[in-house]
Amino acid sequence: MLRHRDRFGGIDRDHLRPGDELRPPEAWLDVPAEVLVPAAISYCVDSDNQAKIGAKLVVEAANMPVTADAEELLAARGIRVLPDFVANSATNSWWWWTLFGDVEADAGEAFGKVRTRMRDLVTSMFDLATRDDVSLRAAALRLSENNLEAIQARFGNESGR
Structure with a gap:
């Protein structure tokens, strides 16, 4: 994907391979995974969308991607958040x-x-x-x-x- 960026740094979707899925931006939250790594946007996991997460661990690679309210709700569901x-x-x-x-x-x-x-x-x-x-x-x-x-x-x- 790094080789197929447009001039603004975004992914040039014309270079997707057969079988690749083009999904809406918010669809990454519920991708089946053991570990979810929000790595680009602050406050992207909030109390409204945290329920979509099924991973057992969220690793904050972005600066503050999980709001405090969302972190509490995730913890109540047994999902740990490794802080940024x-x-x-x-x-x-x-x-x-x-x-x-x-x-x-x-x-x-x-x-x-x-x-x-x-x-x-x-x-x-x-x-x-x-x-x-x-x-x-x-x-x-x-x-x-x-x-x-x-x-x-x-x-x-x-x-x-």
């Missing part, structure tokens, strides 16, 4: 690691470190959420607070807070 700030943290981490020389300009090394750190982070987040019966977002925020406390203990409170 976790899903997108690998890119930010990689950038900082490269900037400060924690990883060399080597794709294998960078991907290895990202893979290890993200696996640890996501596993800790799921474990905490399951243990304490809280949302993935609440677990991620707790982990962030714990990490902030560890950073402040190590480096002091230089921000003056």
